[in-house]
Amino acid sequence: MGVTKSQIFTDRQNGLAATFRVLANPARIAILEYIASQKACICNDIVDEIGLAQPTISQHLKELKSIDLISGEIEGKKVCYCINLEKWKEVQQQLNTFFDKTSFICC
Amino acid sequence: MGVTKSQIFTDRQNGLAATFRVLANPARIAILEYIASQKACICNDIVDEIGLAQPTISQHLKELKSIDLISGEIEGKKVCYCINLEKWKEVQQQLNTFFDKTSFICC
DNA sequence: TTTTATTATCGTAATATTGCAATATATAAA
DNA sequence: TTTATATATTGCAATATTACGATAATAAAA
Numbered sequence: 001m002g003v004t005k006s007q008i009f010t011d012r013q014n015g016l017a018a019t020f021r022v023l024a025n026p027a028r029i030a031i032l033e034y035i036a037s038q039k040a041c042i043c044n045d046i047v048d049e050i051g052l053a054q055p056t057i058s059q060h061l062k063e064l065k066s067i068d069l070i071s072g073e074i075e076g077k078k079v080c081y082c083i084n085l086e087k088w089k090e091v092q093q094q095l096n097t098f099f100d101k102t103s104f105i106c107c
Numbered sequence: 108m109g110v111t112k113s114q115i116f117t118d119r120q121n122g123l124a125a126t127f128r129v130l131a132n133p134a135r136i137a138i139l140e141y142i143a144s145q146k147a148c149i150c151n152d153i154v155d156e157i158g159l160a161q162p163t164i165s166q167h168l169k170e171l172k173s174i175d176l177i178s179g180e181i182e183g184k185k186v187c188y189c190i191n192l193e194k195w196k197e198v199q200q201q202l203n204t205f206f207d208k209t210s211f212i213c214c
Numbered sequence: 215t216t217t218t219a220t221t222a223t224c225g226t227a228a229t230a231t232t233g234c235a236a237t238a239t240a241t242a243a244a
Numbered sequence: 245t246t247t248a249t250a251t252a253t254t255g256c257a258a259t260a261t262t263a264c265g266a267t268a269a270t271a272a273a274a
């Protein structure tokens with residue numbers, strides 16, 4: 001075999017892991033931090049800012065968009081990426097629920 | 108190429124991504140939730156509880172231990188795994204710092 | 215000591231992920 | 245329309261991850 005056996009876990013557990021997975025990459029962390037640092041939506045100066053090739057950045061942006069963590073609006077020939085604040089808060093909430101629910105003292 | 112270019116990111120960004128990575132697997136989520144649900148430390152009934160082979164569980168436990176999210180105490184021929192509450196809180200804090208710092212309105 | 219039960223490690227197969235060059239697509243500018 | 249610029253997609257090479265069987269290591273029990 002060799003693939004995550006998602007069938008044996010709940011949708012919630014799989015969803016939580018999937019969210020963590022999108023965040024589990026330093027380039028995507030850096031992209032999110034950069035987008036957020038520009039108060040107005042800034043487009044692909046991201047490619048210049050981060051030290052990765054344009055197709056690589058484009059792919060990372062696609063993944064971030066796939067879970068709605070960012071949105072991308074087309075403006076002429078440029079695209080303007082922004083943090084989707086609603087989803088952002090939702091994810092933060094989801095993670096906190098996990099951490100709060102799971103922390104018990106045992107040993 | 109084909110590997111994450113960690114050199115171009117900060118230690119903080121790499122560390123954050125690494126933490127997310129450990130959590131980015133439904134089996135590890137399930138293991139953490141199971142360990143936490145047993146108020147006293149329970150050992151590898153985890154293998155029975157989760158539907159994965161013993162070596163697989165052992166490997167996941169190793170990863171969780173590697174970032175100190177759980178501890179494993181040897182008790183005779185059994186090992187007792189527990190949530191490391193101190194680290195747990197620290198990770199939750201770390202993630203919240205990321206989310207709080209990064210959330211700005213742009214679009 | 216031998217046996218048995220528990221956990222860890224090794225080796226390997228089956229994907230999944232990361233990154234980039236080449237190229238396609240889309241839109242503004244000339 | 246042609247050209248230039250910005251972004252997305254495709255295809256591929258280089259790892260990384262997940263899972264498990266076989267086996268080793270450890271310690272209690274017989």
